[in-house]
Amino acid sequence: MSGTSEGPTPAADLDRSAATESETPASPGGEPLDGAGPPPVRRVRSAYRSVFAAAPLAMAVVDRAGLIANANEAFALLLGGGSEPLAGRPAADLLELAADGSTRHAYREVLCGRRAELRCTRRLKQPDGRTLWTQITLTPLDEADDGLLLSVTDISAHHDLQARLRHLQMHDPVTRLPNRTLFFERVTAALEAEAHNERGTGRIGLCYLDIDGFKAVNDTLGHRVGDRLLAAVAERLTACAEEAGRTRPSVPLVARLGGDEFALLVADSTGTEQVADLAESALKALQAPFDLSGQRLNVSASIGVVERHAAGTTATGLMQAADTTLYWAKVDGKDRWTLFDPERNAHLMTRQALASTLRPAIERGEFRLEYQPLVGMADGRLRGVEALVRWDHPRFGPLPPNRFVALAEEDGSIVPLGRWVLDTACRQARRWQTDHPDEPPLFVSVNVAVRQVWDSDLVADVARILAETGLSPRLLQLELTESAVMGSAGQPLQTLQALSDMGVNIAIDDFGTGYSNLAYLSRLPVSVLKLDGSFVRGFQHEGPDAPPNPADEVVVEAMIALAHRLGLTVTAECVETSAQATRLRSIGCDTGQGWLYSRPVTPDRISELLESTSYAVGNP
Template sequence: MQTAAPRGRNRSLKAAVSSIREAPAEPRPTVAEEVTERARQDYLDALPIAAAVICVSAGGDPYIDMANENFRQLTDWNGHEGKWASQVAFLQAGTIGRTLTAFLKTNEKARQFEGHDGKAIGGRHFTVGLARLKGTPVSPKRCLISLIDKTAQVETEKSLRAEMLRDSLTGLPNRLGFNEKVEALLEAPDFREGSHAVVVVDMHRFSRINECMGAIAGDELLITFARRLFSALRAGDILARTGGDEFAILMRLGKGLDDALQLADRIRAVLSAPFRLSELEIRVDCSLGIALLSGGVELAEEVLRNAQFALKRAKPTRGTQVYEPSQAKAARRRFSIETELRRAIESEELRLDFQPVIELATGELAGFEALARWEHEDRGAIAPSEFIPVAEESGLIVALGRWAIHAAAQTLGEWDRKAGKRLPLCMGVNLSAIQIARDDVPTLVEGALRDHGLTGDRLTLELTESAIIQDPARASKVLEALKGLDARVAMDDFGTGYTSLAYLQRLPIDVLKIDRSFVTGMLKDRDSVGIIRAVLSLADALGLETTAEGIETEALARALTELGCTYGQGFHFARPLGPDAALDYWLSRSA
């Protein structure tokens, strides 16, 4: 029969086994080795950073040979838990332990990386350095590990980044923060085309409210507006403030585009109640632009721009518009044309063609209308109907108009010199409403006449009704100044605008040009004939001459002559001609 071992004896046996597991088996050091070890420890303790010497046992497992006090404090290791790296929690968390083990298996001399202690809450960040040490008989592979605590720096950077991505007024993500969320969604492996949309909301009248009531009231309105938008969202939708009075929403689409349109309806519903600011109640409306996320879109900023493009189209009607790629393509082409048109004007790559103006009663050539033409070296011919609106929108119409007036006057002067006499021709040049508003047109015309030896009666300035309606007072001054130079004034495209008859009576206008939309189909349309009769009667009553545009057949020319129209132009007489061909045309008709 066996007797049980004393309890104290069992405790001593467990302690011995634990001691064997806790530390690597090492030979007993000599006195010289103890002195060397103390010197190494002193060296570690003298370092201002946390450091330790890591060795590899005969079995291939890393362990802590020695460490300074900084290392012990940073890693919460005091040596009693054991020296094996696998027993030190700090060396097992995150990438530090794996990188250390991998480094010891290589022949690298040094490595540096960013590490984390692995704690989800209150974790610390370090710059970890590994440097190879000379091996010893006991441990052929050793390295020095150093730790620089970067927790404060990392947390500060995180805080600054969070501030950088957040709108300080509303607490919502700002444009940069919103784009990061969209970018993350686009890069997600499970992203599906058409599964999400970006909705941009623009508040109407904010600048006016801000000006009238002050910045504090404006900020209060923005905060309240954001709260109402948020109340219209579903769980998971992301709201951001991407501009002064502009907000963006990233939403998941379960039912396709209908979900985004329903969101637009909910937003309008929550905005229907008036906003109370101080003692006032203010109603605020909005416009919305929607863009679907597709696999073809690589940048979040591009998605937002697409939604803003749709928003721009929605603003005139205060409605909701969905982004259409074809419309954006046309907008990019207009922008491209703007850039190239500026270059073309500066390098004088444009030219003028001249369309004959015929006196209908006699068939004689009365003059020409100068028309800008642009032959692009890559795109080919770009129609005036395409580049003239771009020029007006961008303001390039001022430079284009200056060039046209000088080029037309120069051509007319050259014809005189070639003919050896003053030709009985008048040159018509178009004026833009923007040019009248921004440029000193009378001085420009006076300079062109002087530079090319012309009198004012040989130049007809043609302007549209919109040029008069936009600023009647300025238009009146400009026209009076032009009449002071003896120049003629024609109102172009008459009948398509909203000119008051009082303007015709008050302004110094010489010619009414009947728009081609009335002329082309007049033989088949009684209404067009009636309009032309009315215009001709009005012109006769006011003592004005008339010019019909778009005459393409002999029958039209004959009918307009019978109705009493003064001049006509169109393909029936001639297409727009180059300078030399136009002069030859006059010579052939005058002969």
């Protein structure tokens, strides 16, 4: 057979070629045999042609240039059985072997002899419009021939069966929507670099939805009604997607991810507005009542909306953002859609990171205490300090209490943390007393959370720490918030009473922001009120022509007078100016705390202040 592009070799030529190769038959020893019949090579060639022509398998011989040299009848029928001769036509065009880059490359490699075989599946469209799925194999002939054998098998029936099985595997039986597996396949495909580069927008959008109160429908009406509701929801979401796709290049994919969770994927998003409009239309579609075989139901949905650049996004990251945003939508009141907010998410992630490392951080000793002076208003001398905990986080740096105390209260780690703060503060107070024996001893004030009162034996902890450190109970002050103390009964009240009987001072922190039930103070073992800074700030001039708020002055003066009548002392928080200090002093406030005197400082700085004869106003 020719290796050029001049067309197939006629059958007569094949006969002459065979005869040329062996004009006279020979014996096994090489001697010619008279009357022995056709030569063996000719018989092989003839048999080859017969099998090739009559075989039900579609076959063709392709030369090294990729042109059809010869083809059997099955091959012609598979391609439509047209009258146009196949010889000399490029095999790649007939079988679409150049439709994708990888197959095109492999085909050329086989033609050039650098690859032994090509196997691929191709979808072929016939002249009558029918489509066939075929498996194509291309392999070289024997070394004596320079051509290649091309075989094509019709696998349409097998392919259709596989397609039906895959459809069942990839679709939800209740709603007939794509299921979670197919959804993630589509998301992954949409995020591939080739996909979003070819589309041009380079963006992806997702609406992650679940039905508010669906569990109640299942529990009260049964799973059969629940399934009907899911199917009806699927129909409405599909209609929304189709409507949205009328003015867009593609229709959003609607999928059921499991339970009452659905997703609408916009693989070629044009921006946040498009995805938000889709979420809004989905909400409105589900707000209309559902009539399910006489059962009328009203439901709503919550939707998390995410829209972002496809580059750098993973399927997992996209779903995590959508899940977080769906949670926000439910927290914000349900029956709404909420757009993903990176700042809100960053705060949440930070909060989760802090919560997960709180207990190990206590064991690793990542916490330290700073102390803010409490100054006598009458003489300006240092009377005590408030211990304030700081977290030297290895990732986020120094963190103030408002970043982690609430988390510690939620997971219970406030109990061991509070115990460490109490122990460290008492030891430090005793050390100052030992190092400065000629100075009046400082009291130390420690904040106590409500959970410490309920979840730990606070009285035993305080007694043990005072015994171990040698600190006098009168030099320890425990601060609780007003809302925690007011209305206390049972164990909290018994705990406060036991601490007070021990000689420990109990202070109400941020007084004036909660119940402010002054009459109740007479029945509590409280010795100190700490006025909230919002009252003290009312003493400050707002401008050169704006005097202090007289109402704040009247309220503060009344609270101080009543506290003194009850035998309580008063500490003013957030004292920032000398004018505030002067006015507080004039109405009888006992101690002050704030940046006018000092920010929270290290223990060494407190030692320096103890050595001064009086506390200098404005000292940093």
